[in-house]
Amino acid sequence: METQEFIGRSHLDTRTLNAWVEAEWLVPVASKKTFQFSEADLARVRLIRDLKADFGINDEGIAIILHLLDQLYGLRCLVRDIQAMEASDRSKDLG
Template sequence: MLNEQDVVATVRRVELRELRLWVNEGWVKPAQGESGPVFDDLDVARIRLVCDLRTDMSLPDDAVPVVLSLLDQVHGLRRELRGLVEAVEAQPSVTKKAVIEAYRARLPDDD
């Protein structure tokens, strides 16, 4: 877990002022420690992503929350899909086969 100063030292492309703004905007949601926000590895990865979006991709500030929201939705759907796959895998072979066949039947033809 890192404090604000540690994050700024680790992610050299972000300034303390920006980091605090991003936390206030809800772009990054660190845990709250005894002496302020504390950032985990996922928070640091998200901060790097915001840096990439704003600097490398020149995304305007009003578009950043939209992109972050869409990415969060994609990650949420991936978690749900992984849970569904695990549930199907836990079924007997006959049930798994029936689920796979029913799914394939719903796919559009490639013709």
């Protein structure tokens, strides 16, 4: 979704959105003169809001939490790829 739709759905103001993109809390795909945001970006906005409002976490803490979550997601993808390769190897051995 483009920036204006994302602002409407996320209820972020333009200044906050730009600050979060600059801080790399949100990493939209850049296309021509606009950004493209995903449903995952919307979920990330909700997470950031929850961390700030419900837990009182400051900006430095949010940056750390988001970095750790990104690492965890990367590791999950890697484990999934390894499991898929192992399953493929097993099926070749049986076939």
